[in-house]
Amino acid sequence: DIQMTQSPSSLSASVGDRVTITCQASQDISNYLNWYQQKPGKAPKLLIYDASNLETGVPSRFSGSGSGTDFTFTISSLQPEDIATYYCQQYDNLSFGGGTKVEIK
Amino acid sequence: EVQLVQSGAEVKKPGESLKISCKGSGYSFTSYWIGWVRQMPGKGLEWMGIIYPGDSDTRYSPSFQGQVTISADKSISTAYLQWSSLKASDTAMYYCARLLVGATTNRFDYWGQGTLVTVSS
Numbered sequence: 243d244i245q246m247t248q249s250p251s252s253l254s255a256s257v258g259d260r261v262t263i264t265c266q267a268s269q270d271i272s273n274y275l276n277w278y279q280q281k282p283g284k285a286p287k288l289l290i291y292d293a294s295n296l297e298t299g300v301p302s303r304f305s306g307s308g309s310g311t312d313f314t315f316t317i318s319s320l321q322p323e324d325i326a327t328y329y330c331q332q333y334d335n336l337s338f339g340g341g342t343k344v345e346i347k
Numbered sequence: 348e349v350q351l352v353q354s355g356a357e358v359k360k361p362g363e364s365l366k367i368s369c370k371g372s373g374y375s376f377t378s379y380w381i382g383w384v385r386q387m388p389g390k391g392l393e394w395m396g397i398i399y400p401g402d403s404d405t406r407y408s409p410s411f412q413g414q415v416t417i418s419a420d421k422s423i424s425t426a427y428l429q430w431s432s433l434k435a436s437d438t439a440m441y442y443c444a445r446l447l448v449g450a451t452t453n454r455f456d457y458w459g460q461g462t463l464v465t466v467s468s
Contacts, residue, residue, distance in 0.1 A: 243409075276454045278392075278408040285442055286384075286392065292452050329392055333453035335408070336382065336394040336446075 244268050249341030254347045261317040263342045265308075267323050273309045275335045280341075281326045285341035289328075290315065308309060349373040351357045351381075351443055351459035359433050359467035369443030376424035377401035378455045380446035382455060383417060383428045387439045397446055398426055433466045440464075 245268040254260050265275065273293035278286040288297045291305035293313060299331045315323055325346060330339040354368040369381060382397040396407040400419040419426040420448070426443060441462050444455035 245359040254419040272451075274451075274453070278455075280392075285457070286444075286455070288454055288456050291454040291456075297456070310361055327391075331392075331455075336397070336453065337408075339395065 243270060244332055244334050246330055246332055246337060248342055250332070250342060251340060254318050254345045256347045257320055257322060259320045261320050261324075261344060263315040263328055263330075263344075265313045265314075265315070265339050266328040267284045267311045267332055270310050271334055272285065272331050274296040274330045275306075275308070275313050276329065276333065277304075277306055277315045278338075279324075280327045280329065291325065317344075320344070321347070348456045349426050349445065350425055351445060351457055353441075353443060353459040353462045356463040356465070358467070359434055360466065360468055361435055361466055362427070362453050363433050363466075364431050365424060365464065366427050367428045367441060369428075369459050371424045371445065373379065373428070374445075380448060381419065382424040382444050383415075383426075384442045384455075385411075385439050386461075388443065392442075395428070395441075399426075433464075435468075436467050437464060438466045 247266045275293045277290040280286040294306045305316045326342045327341045327343045350369045350372045352370045380397045383395040385393045395411040395415045398417045400421045407451045443459040445457040447456045
């Protein structure tokens with residue numbers, strides 16, 4: 243089975259900061275990676291699919307990149323409403339990474 | 348508008364059975380896979396399994412194979428997740444989600460609101 247290692251598990255940043263989360267696959271998964279946002283008490287929401295494609299309606303401060311085994315999710319300018327836990331998901335077997343909790347400093 | 352509406356919260360005792368539901372609307376229910384995702388208290392997301400309501404083809408995560416049963420009734424656009432004998436460790440929030448499948452893409456693009464299952468004696 244392909245394992246996904248997501249890091250960091252949590253981070254604290256100031257409003258306006260650039261935030262980066264990484265996800266590493268245990269083997270080559272091409273661009274078969276999605277990113278989701280889960281706000282407290284809410285269902286997850288798809289933000290990025292196929293590693294770098296922004297889902298319709300998602301603000302452009304969110305972006306994704308990478309292919310093969312190494313992937314990056316970026317918030318270019320952190321906003322208060324971005325407080326959430328972010329998950330990567332590879333779709334060879336639909337498994338999720340462990341999540342990254344993003345807080346405001 | 349695509350919507351997935353899940354059944355309400357449940358409180359059960361260990362050993363009891365349970366079936367929760369997820370009703371789809373605003374799209375062709377038989378043309379998309381539906382998945383179930385578990386989230387234990389304070390923990391991350393775990394994919395449990397998926398079903399294609401068009402022909403009831405079902406796939407389970409190895410972690411959940413034999414532990415739950417996923418089914419669907421396409422006549423009422425509803426998918427189900429059921430347990431025959433609940434354990435305290437089944438206490439969790441359960442989400443259904445529509446799986447968009449393409450030649451080079453698989454993604455959960457719409458999610459239900461979640462069903463909280465509490466198992467306690």
